[in-house]
Each structure stands twice: as structure tokens, then as C-alpha cells.
Amino acid sequence: MQKASWTVIILGTLLAANASGELKKKSEGRAADPSLKVKQSGVPQYEIYQKKKVGGKTEVYRVKNIPRLNIGEEASFQSAALQTPELPAAKKLKLTDVKKRPEVPTVSIEKALQWAGKPVTEPKVVSDPTKIAQVPFFQEPLPVQDPSVIKPELNQVEIKDLTPVELKMLQALIFLEIQKNYPMALGLFAELLDEAPEFRTEATYNLALTGKGLGLYSEYRHQMLKVLDDKKTEWQKRAALSLVESSAEGDTSLVSILDPKLEKFKIELEKTDQYQLNRAKYYLAQDDLKTAIAATEKIMMNSPLYNDALFLKGVLLYKSGQPDTGILTVASALAEIEKKAPQSELKSIAALTLARLYFQTADYKSAFQTYLKIDKAHPEWPTAMIEQAWSQILAGDHEGAAGNMFSLHTDFFKNTFAPESYVVRTVGYLNLCQFGDGARVVQDMKKRYTPVQERMQQYQSSHKSELEYYETVKRFMKDGTSKEIDGLPRGFVWALARHPSFMLEQKNINSIEDQVSRYNRITMDLIKREKFLLADQALVRNRIIELKKKLKPKETTPEIADLEKRLLSFKIQHFIVKKARTSIKDVRAQGLARIDKEKQERKVAAGKALTSRFQNLLSNLTTSLDQTDVLQYELFAGAGEHLRYQAAGGDIDPKQAKGLKPEENRQLKWEFKGEVWEDELGHYRSSLKNVCPEVEDNGGNQVSSVDNK
Numbered sequence: 001m002q003k004a005s006w007t008v009i010i011l012g013t014l015l016a017a018n019a020s021g022e023l024k025k026k027s028e029g030r031a032a033d034p035s036l037k038v039k040q041s042g043v044p045q046y047e048i049y050q051k052k053k054v055g056g057k058t059e060v061y062r063v064k065n066i067p068r069l070n071i072g073e074e075a076s077f078q079s080a081a082l083q084t085p086e087l088p089a090a091k092k093l094k095l096t097d098v099k100k101r102p103e104v105p106t107v108s109i110e111k112a113l114q115w116a117g118k119p120v121t122e123p124k125v126v127s128d129p130t131k132i133a134q135v136p137f138f139q140e141p142l143p144v145q146d147p148s149v150i151k152p153e154l155n156q157v158e159i160k161d162l163t164p165v166e167l168k169m170l171q172a173l174i175f176l177e178i179q180k181n182y183p184m185a186l187g188l189f190a191e192l193l194d195e196a197p198e199f200r201t202e203a204t205y206n207l208a209l210t211g212k213g214l215g216l217y218s219e220y221r222h223q224m225l226k227v228l229d230d231k232k233t234e235w236q237k238r239a240a241l242s243l244v245e246s247s248a249e250g251d252t253s254l255v256s257i258l259d260p261k262l263e264k265f266k267i268e269l270e271k272t273d274q275y276q277l278n279r280a281k282y283y284l285a286q287d288d289l290k291t292a293i294a295a296t297e298k299i300m301m302n303s304p305l306y307n308d309a310l311f312l313k314g315v316l317l318y319k320s321g322q323p324d325t326g327i328l329t330v331a332s333a334l335a336e337i338e339k340k341a342p343q344s345e346l347k348s349i350a351a352l353t354l355a356r357l358y359f360q361t362a363d364y365k366s367a368f369q370t371y372l373k374i375d376k377a378h379p380e381w382p383t384a385m386i387e388q389a390w391s392q393i394l395a396g397d398h399e400g401a402a403g404n405m406f407s408l409h410t411d412f413f414k415n416t417f418a419p420e421s422y423v424v425r426t427v428g429y430l431n432l433c434q435f436g437d438g439a440r441v442v443q444d445m446k447k448r449y450t451p452v453q454e455r456m457q458q459y460q461s462s463h464k465s466e467l468e469y470y471e472t473v474k475r476f477m478k479d480g481t482s483k484e485i486d487g488l489p490r491g492f493v494w495a496l497a498r499h500p501s502f503m504l505e506q507k508n509i510n511s512i513e514d515q516v517s518r519y520n521r522i523t524m525d526l527i528k529r530e531k532f533l534l535a536d537q538a539l540v541r542n543r544i545i546e547l548k549k550k551l552k553p554k555e556t557t558p559e560i561a562d563l564e565k566r567l568l569s570f571k572i573q574h575f576i577v578k579k580a581r582t583s584i585k586d587v588r589a590q591g592l593a594r595i596d597k598e599k600q601e602r603k604v605a606a607g608k609a610l611t612s613r614f615q616n617l618l619s620n621l622t623t624s625l626d627q628t629d630v631l632q633y634e635l636f637a638g639a640g641e642h643l644r645y646q647a648a649g650g651d652i653d654p655k656q657a658k659g660l661k662p663e664e665n666r667q668l669k670w671e672f673k674g675e676v677w678e679d680e681l682g683h684y685r686s687s688l689k690n691v692c693p694e695v696e697d698n699g700g701n702q703v704s705s706v707d708n709k
Contacts, residue, residue, distance in 0.1 A: 023077050032072035044071045165196040169203070176206060182213040183522045187580025190587045201230050205238065207587075214522065216515050217248050218598060219591050228261065237265050247275040250504070252282040269298075273305045280312055289320040307337050311350050318357060327361070330354045334373070348378040349500075359387065364395040379498035382408065382418050389424040393431070402428030402688065409444070415491035417617070419449045419624040426631050433692035435639035442628050442635070449621060455487050456618050466607025473497045473610060492617070499613045505606035512599045519588050519595075526581040533574040540567045 032038065037045050048063050162170065172188035175181040189210060192203035205227045211219030227239035240261045247254055255278055262269070269275070276295045283292035293316045299309035311333035318326025334350040341347060351373040358367035371388035374381055385408060392401035405425035408418055422445035429438035463469060463486075476485045476493045485493045496502075544563050551557070 023079050026076040026078045029075035030073040033070035036069060036071065044069060165192070165199065168192060169196075169199055172203075172206065176210055176213070180213065182210050183526055183584070184576065184580050185210045186214065186522070186587065187526075187583040190583045191579075201227060201232065201235050205235065205242075208239075208242070212246055215518050216591065218512065218515055218595050219587075220246065221248075221251075221254075222591075222594060225257070228257070233265070236261065237267065240265065241267060244269060244272045244275045247272070247278055249274060250278065250281075250508070252278050252285070255279050255282040273299045273303045273309070277305055277309055277312070280309070280316070284312075284316060284319075289316050292316050293320070307333055307340065308346060310336065311346065311353070315353060323357070323361060327354070327357050330357060334370075338373075343375075345375075345378070347373070348375045348380070352378075352380055352384055355384070355387065355391075359391055362394075364391040367391040368395065368397075379500065379503065382413075382416055382421075382495075386418060386420050386424055389421070389428070393424065393427055398428040398431040399688070401425070402432065415489075415494065417452075417489070417492045417495035419445060419621050422449075423624050423627055423631070426628075426635075429688070430631070430634055430638060431692070432688055433638065434688045435635045437688060438635045439632065442631055446625065446628055449625060452489055452492060453618070453621050453625060455489070456492070456614070456621070459487055460614065460618065466604050466611050468607070469610040469614060470603050470607040473502070495617065496610060496613055499609070501609040502606055502613060505602055505609055509599060509602045509606065512595055512602060515595055516592065519592055522584065523581065523588065526577055526584075529577050530574060530581070533570050533577065537567060537570045537574065540570065 032044060037047075039045055046066060046069060048066075049060055050063060051058050051060055053059075168188055169192060172185050172192065175185035175188065186207065189203045189207040192199055193207070196203065204223050208220045208223035208227065211217075211223060221243070224239050224243050227235050228243070230236055230239070240258055243254060243258055244262070244267075254275075258275075259279070261267075276298045280292045280295040283289070283295065293313060296309040296313040296316065299306055303309075311330060314326045314329030314331075314333055316326070317329055320326075330350060331354055334347070334354055337344060337347045337350055351370055355367045355370035355374075358364070358370060368388055368391045371384050371391065374384045378384075385404060389401040389404050392398070392404070402425050405421045405428065407413070408416060408421045409425070422441055426438045426441045426445075429435070429441065463472070472486045472488070473493065473496065476490070476497060479485065483490050488496075540563050544560055544567070547557065547560050547563075
């Protein structure tokens with residue numbers, strides 16, 4: 001191999017030496033046309049786009065036929081004939097001696113056959129023959145049969161194209177279920193109500209679902225109740241199930257309509273917690289406590305409404321004659337609410353209810369502690385404070401009751417309507433034998449609330465309609481500065497408007513107002529969509545015109561084809577949106593008229609709640625003012641008896657109160673300097689001590705003379 005390589009190298013060198021200097025020019029080259037442009041690499045080039053002047057203007061045109069160009073020729077060369085090179089003499093090949101391997105020795109077959117092996121021993125027994133007989137016999141499986149296949153019979157069926165009405169229904173369902181474009185779906189379903197009587201029930205059902213998607217509960221409820229009255233059972237079932245699953249909070253009027261349907265069709269209810277809660281409230285109002293309790297028990301522990309149901313169940317149990325079980329159930333609900341939703345309104349409602357249940361069972365200590373759990377921002381907190389003070393009075397904690405009511409009479413609560421707090425405070429002073437302070441509280445109450453009573457009576461005599469009461473509260477909400485509203489003190493109107501019965505009705509009115517805004521927003525959104533689509537059409541159209549200017553007539557490009565498709569899409573969308581906006585006019589007008597009627601009904605209901613609340617407040621105020629005469633008599637009689645006792649040498653040293661207060665090592669005392677701290681409310685105590693003389697009761701026990709009296 002090495003020898004051959006050297007031969008190739010030497011031969012190549014000789015050939016190169018023989019070829020060098022032997023090239024001869026065969027012909028001269030020819031230069032290219034001087035006017036022809038040449039690149040740096042020497043390649044000629046020709047401009048396809050050229051300019052020319054037409055009418056004094058320079059225009060650019062494209063050369064269609066490229067002329068024959070004079071690019072010149074290159075010089076040609078030739079070589080002389082090759083001479084045979086003189087090769088060196090070949091070297092003598094020297095071969096090395098090959099060593100011969102020794103032959104393999106042969107083996108005699110006769111000798112191999114003479115080898116004798118060892119005899120084979122007896123085979124070992126590897127299994128018990130008796131056990132082999134015990135192996136069960138398995139029959140040979142039957143051969144697998146070929147399956148019998150029914151020969152298909154092909155029948156040609158006529159394929160019918162969808163009618164325009166069916167296509168519109170399909171389009172509306174796509175908008176509703178897939179794209180969630182509820183305004184567009186609303187317009188198409190509204191058209192189908194008039195155009196297709198055969199699809200009216202289905203269109204009404206889907207129109208209701210569209211209203212639900214838009215947040216229009218009134219529209220949803222109204223349309224779905226129409227389907228519920230349909231002749232076909234299947235549509236009745238679907239409507240009943242939908243209404244149950246989408247029942248709004250507090251819509252108890254549906255219960256009397258749906259329960260008979262559900263029982264008739266044997267519909268199993270799942271995920272209908274709100275409806276079950278509405279059922280419980282409905283049957284509570286009907287005094288059917290057994291059915292109401294059963295409804296609350298259908299709401300499971302993992303439901304968001306479980307605490308509401310548990311609280312309501314406790315109230316129902318108490319009302320049904322099971323006070324102990326009812327109290328335990330409400331207490332359990334309150335504990336769960338404090339863990340999961342400590343800031344919720346339900347917590348304050350549950351605490352107030354539980355405290356009242358404790359109060360009714362004479363467990364005043366538990367009632368006192370539970371009243372403290374009510375949020376101070378809750379509308380019923382002033383009432384709860386007064387009830388808490390009564391629990392302190394009945395537990396003998398007169399100092400605590402007087403102190404807490406004193407906090408309601410500071411400037412911070414000067415606009416709070418709480419006449420009964422003066423009665424409680426006076427009773428507290430009376431039981432402490434602090435007759436002078438009690439008499440001063442009675443005078444303050446008469447001075448403050450006697451004019452209020454007169455104004456309330458005048459207002460009641462001049463306002464007979466429920467809507468007038470509602471308008472008064474409405475003016476109060478709008479006017480945040482006036483001290484009087486329609487002749488009534490601002491504090492009284494505030495107490496009138498903050499009652500839960502009115503606030504529930506006002507919440508319903510606010511919901512109706514929101515639905516009116518949503519109706520208007522649907523139309524505005526469609527108008528905006530129309531404008532956007534027109535603007536998009538203009539942009540695409542201008543782009544197409546711009547591109548076509550560069551082309552010949554009837555000439556196009558892929559970009560132009562794509563833009564024309566987009567333009568057509570925008571035109572179709574604009575047509576559908578415009579038609580939808582026109583189609584929903586009737587639905588919108590009917591919906592707004594129905595909602596306005598519902599709003600007026602709710603206003604009347606709210607006015608009735610205000611009228612009832614007004615009468616209760618006036619009655620309580622009248623009762624409290626009437627009690628002042630009795631309290632004055634008790635104060636004067638007690639003061640005279642107290643003076644006679646002192647004149648006789650009786651002991652009037654301050655007595656230790658036995659009331660509801662913290663343990664001795666956890667008590668804190670501070671001086672009141674006009675300020676009221678939120679976390680201290682409910683914990684104030686009067687600095688006045690019990691100076692009543694002690695007398696013996698029938699059992700020989702020392703008690704206060706006032707308590708004995």
C-alpha cells in the first residue's frame with residue numbers, strides 16, 4: 001500500500017510538470033456592451049422596472065420582454081500533447097519465507113468406540129402418583145363458534161335540509177349554549193316566538209334561560225312559568241326542574257306552584273338548597289312546622305346554605321315545642337357561623353335570636369353574653385342593647401344595666417331613637433335606691449320624647465298611604481343633612497328605615513332596579529356592537545381598495561380574497577346585530593312594563609312594612625312615656641321611705657352587686673370623660689352603688705328592700 005501511494009504522488013508530479021507552461025491561447029475574448037451594468041462579481045444585470053416620461057411626468061413600467069444582451073465572450077485556451085514521462089527503474093520484490101504450521105494429529109475411531117460409560121441409575125420419583133390422580137379433570141374446551149352477524153340492510157332515506165326557522169333556532173342555541181352571547185340569543189328567540197308557532201314552547205324555554213344568563217330573574221321567572229303551563233308533560237318537567245334549581249333567595253311564592261308539580265311528576269331534587277330553604281320559610285309562614293323542618297334537613301353540611309338551614313331548623317324546633325333542642329341547634333349554628341363567617345349578617349341575626357331564646361327561658365347570664373356577640377353595625381344593635389340591659393335587671397345587675405343605658409344617652413348616640421333605654425336606666429337607679437338620678441332620667445325622657453310623640457301622631461294622621469311612608473324614607477336616604485324629614489326627627493326615620501322587614505323589601509326593589517339597568521345595557525351594547533362592525537367594515541374596505549389600485553382590473557391576490565371574506569363576515573354580523581336590536585324591542589318593552597308593576601308592588605309591600613314598624617315604634621314610645629308616671633310615683637315613694645329609714649338610723653352603706661360582671665381578677669375600671677369606645681359598649685357599669693336597706697324575706701334571707709318590694 002505504501003509503494004502504490006508513492007507511485008501516485010510521483011506520477012502526479014510529473015504530469016503537472018509536463019502540463020505547466022504548455023497552455024496556448026486559442027482565441028481572443030470580446031468585451032461586453034459598455035451600456036450594460038455589471039455587478040462587482042462580473043455578472044451582467046438588467047433592470048426590469050424602468051422609467052419613462054409621459055406628458056411631462058415620470059412613470060415606472062415593467063419590461064415584459066427582455067432583449068438579447070451583448071455580454072461579450074471570454075478568451076479560450078488549449079494545451080500541447082502530453083509526453084510520456086521517464087519512470088524510475090522498478091525495485092526488486094523481496095519475499096519473506098512463510099512458516100509452515102504443524103499438522104493436526106489424527107484420532108483413531110476404533111479407540112474412541114472402546115470407551116465404556118457408567119451405567120445410569122434408577123430415575124428419582126419427583127411426584128406422588130396418588131396425588132396425580134387427585135388432579136381434577138378438565139374437559140377440552142369447545143371450539144369457538146363464529147359469531148352470527150345480522151346482515152345489514154341499507155335503506156335509502158331522504159335527507160331533508162333544515163328549514164329557515166330550524167336554522168334560526170340552531171343559530172340561537174349556538175349563541176346561548178356555546179358562545180354565551182345572550183343579547184344575540186335574546187333577539188333570535190324573540191323572533192322565533194312570532195315566526196314559528198311550532199317552536200314557541202322551545203323558544204320560550206330558551207328565552208327564559210337567556211334571561212337568566214343576562215341576570216334578568218323577572219324575565220326568566222315569567223317565561224319559565226309559561227312553559228310550566230304547557231300542555232306537554234316533558235316541557236312541564238323541564239320548566240319545574242329549572243325553576244327549582246334557579247330559585248332566587250326569598251322567592252317563597254314559587255313553592256305553592258312548584259311543590260304540586262314536583263310531587264305529580266315524582267322529580268328527584270338535587271342541588272336545590274336555595275329552594276329547600278325557601279320551602280322551609282314558606283311552610284313556617286303557613287305554620288306547617290313539620291314540613292318546614294323536613295325541608296331544612298335536606299340541606300347537607302357541605303352546602304353554603306347549611307348554616308342558614310341549621311339556624312332556621314333551631315327556630316322551628318323551638319317553635320314546635322322543643323325549646324331545649326331548638327336552643328342547642330341555634331347555638332350550634334352560631335358557633336359554625338362564627339368560625340366560617342364571623343362578619344356576616346347571619347351571625348348577628350343568629351346571636352340576637354339565641355339571646356332572646358335564652359331570655360325567654362330565664363337563662364339571663366347566657367342571654368347577656370350572647371347579646372354581646374351582635375355586631376354594633378347591625379340595625380338591631382340598639383334594640384339588642386336594651387334587651388341586654390333587661391337581662392341584667394332580671395339577673396340583679398342594676399349597676400351594669402344603668403351603666404350600659406347611660407352610654408346610649410351620650411352625645412355619640414344623640415340621634416338614636418331608643419326611648420325604652422330611659423325606662424331601663426330608671427329601673428336600674430330605682431333598684432339601687434338612687435332616686436335623684438332616676439328622677440332626672442325620667443325628666444330627660446319626657447323632655448326629649450314628648451315632642452317626638454306629638455310629631456309622630458301628626459304624621460300618622462296626615463299620611464294614610466303606604467307609599468307616603470316609603471317616599472319619606474326615600475327622601476331621608478337622599479337628604480343627608482336635614483335634621484327633620486317630613487316633620488319627623490332624623491333619628492326616628494333612621495330607626496324606621498333600618499328595620500329588617502323594610503330592608504328585605506328594599507333589597508328586592510334594588511334587585512328590580514338592577515334588572516332595569518341590565519335591560520337598558522343590552523340595547524346599548526348592541527348599538528355599540530353595530531358601530532364597531534361598521535368601523536371594521538370601513539377599515540377592511542379601504543384596505544381592499546388600496547391593494548386593488550396596484551393591480552389590473554379583475555386581477556386579485558390571496559390577501560384580497562381573505563379581506564373580502566372578512567368584509568362579508570362583518571356585514572353578516574352587522575345584519576344579525578341590527579336585527580337582534582330590533583327584535584328585542586317588544587321583549588324589552590314588555591319586560592320593563594312587568595318589572596315596573598313588580599316594583600310598584602314591592603314599594604307597597606315596603607310601605608306596609610314601614611307603616612307597621614311606625615305603629616310599633618309609636619306604641620312603644622307611648623307605653624314608655626306612660627310608664628314614666630308610674631316610675632315617678634315609685635321614685636318619690638321610694639325616696640320617702642328611704643328618708644324615713646335613714647331618719648330612724650338605718651344603715652345605707654353601699655352593697656356589693658350580685659350582677660353579671662367579670663371575675664374580680666379580670667375587672668378593669670376607668671373614669672368616663674365623655675368618650676365612648678366601641679369595644680367597651682355593653683360593658684359599662686354605673687359608679688352609683690346600691691344603698692337600699694336590707695330586709696329579711698319570709699325565709700330569713702337578707703334582700704334589698706326594693707327587690708323585696
